[in-house]
Amino acid sequence: MDIILNPFVSVLTFLYSILGQNMVLAIVVFTLIVRLVMYPLTAQQMKSSQSMQKLQPELKKLQEKYKGDREKLAAEQMKLYREYGFNPLGGCLPLIIQFPIFIALYQAIIIALAATPLQLLDLSGRLIIPGFDSIIPLNNEFLGLNLTQPPAIGGASVLATVVGIVLVAGVVITTWLQFKVTMPAPAANSDPNAKPDPSASMTQSMGTIMPLMYGFFALSFSIGISIYFIVSNIAGIVQAALMGRANFKNLFGKPKPAIVTAGGPAKIEGRATGKQSTQRPAKSK
């Protein structure tokens, strides 16, 4: 992990040094840079996720058809993936690569803020760019708030309480916004008698629980981390919008869960990924 973490801590410190020794600005710019660098992977993942969403009706059909024959089901699923040029690992791999990077980003902020003597000591071995000795420790105060501490809601300072509430609300709202906007539109289905898709209702539950969970994180973790959450969420929304994958309609209405049909053909819309997309059957335009 140090192989990612140490450069991150060094870059964050470097940004702090060139951005007027302002830790909030450094966190904002650093988060944006990491998001930008990760853009190809995020794009790949989003694309793959959308393709998967579009394949869902077909997959459901196969599941119904080969209920008792797992081997046949697997073979047919692979055939379907090949047919549409969809790589099932295409969504996982970017996620696997991104995960340690985002963990490192999160950790880098904690380490650079160095709230305790042990964290400050830890910082000493992580600065791989020389010449930062004179700016250590980084100034972890902003608007009179200590970025290393959780929001002091209900404390003695009114300003701290107000900023704390704004930050926690900011985390909850931006997490919700990002979730809603980047959530793919549910697959349409014409069968009114079909049962609700369990994965869609799971997704909806996530949409409620995740913002609350992140709100809890914001209350428990340092203010610096809350700033990272907010910037990261906003960057995620902007990124999705730039990629044309933002679904702003989700914000204004509760998306209905996808309906799984017991039978009958389901039309797959959109483009399949990969080389084979040009050889798709006529029905899937």
Place this chain on the structure above:
Amino acid sequence: MLQSSSRWWKRGSTAVVLGVLLLVLAGCAGGPLDPVWGSLSILPENQSILFAFDTHITQLNPIDGSRLPLRDADGNVRLDDAGNPRTWDVTTTGTPAKFFAAPILIAPETLLAVSYDRGIYELDIETARFNTAEGQSLNAQVVGNPLLVDDRLYVPFNGRNLTAYDAVAYTPLWTLETEQSVYAQPLLVENTLYVTSLDHNLYALDAENGTVIWTLDMGGAVTSQPLYVDGYLYFGSFARKFYKVDAVEGAIVAEFTTRDWVWGSPLLYNDILYFGDVSGYLYGLIDDGSAFTTAFEATQVTTRAILSTPVVTSDGQIVVGSRDRKLVWVNAETGVAEVTRELAGEVLGNILVIPAGELGNSRELVVISTLARSELVVAFAADNGERLWSFAR
């Protein structure tokens, strides 16, 4: 009904998944569980070692490292409700306060303990109980050892100040505001209080009223208490420098460039100043007036940080603890490591040298604390590094 319970089950399972994610994030945060290391001190009246770490303050028997039995006024061992002998190990009630600074003896039967996260407590030695359950509240964390002189208690705060308290009522008298935390115990010389801060400054204050006499920018954070010798202050900084400063004028008289940050205070032994840096180098410098010369070439005696002040044994060996879980006996003249002992945890806290016979111990002891719960305190024979006992909690 079934659909509803299924929905809640799914929500519950989602919450569990996210909860696990939270634990992963927290676990991967790299942040150590303890914010700072423990401290060791001696309580001669009880012939014991005091160890303050995390939520406990413990008195240890220097002979075998066991917790001292708790005795009543007649010398009988006190028993708990189950009839078991009680030992001297204290913690506060409710959510326990954390203690990392060394408690101070303020009366024959009373210790003053300043907690990291709560406040000032008075501790009755005979009953091993806090005189006040809540203590005198403080508004910031305390990392360094407070200094008690007569009726004044000087407390260095992680929250960017040093405050002088009335040592009886614990009411604040004056405060020195700094730009960054104050980690080190302040140093009092006559009526001048010397305070170092992570804000790069060395402050000289009037100890009576806190008036700043002079301030000196050291170019890097300072985490250690200066060593005062004949009108001069000696200490290192994160600017990779070791300084000699005129204590009256507040001017740098001499400086020496180190390989890395200097965290701890120096030791003066046989006219040589010994100190370590965070890369594990040990330095031996001789003060030649307006410059330093080296007694030996800086030696990397360990691979990680040396934080605490080196100590010297009666046979003239320098002992340093390190973050790479080692305790090293070094030749005082050559700086060469002669004996190395491995430990379970990082050695960051202060090191005690207890002369033979001082606390009833037959051999001279080198006592250290580590961050590992399996051996929080370990004692070695000072002469050959033989491991004698360890204390675990």
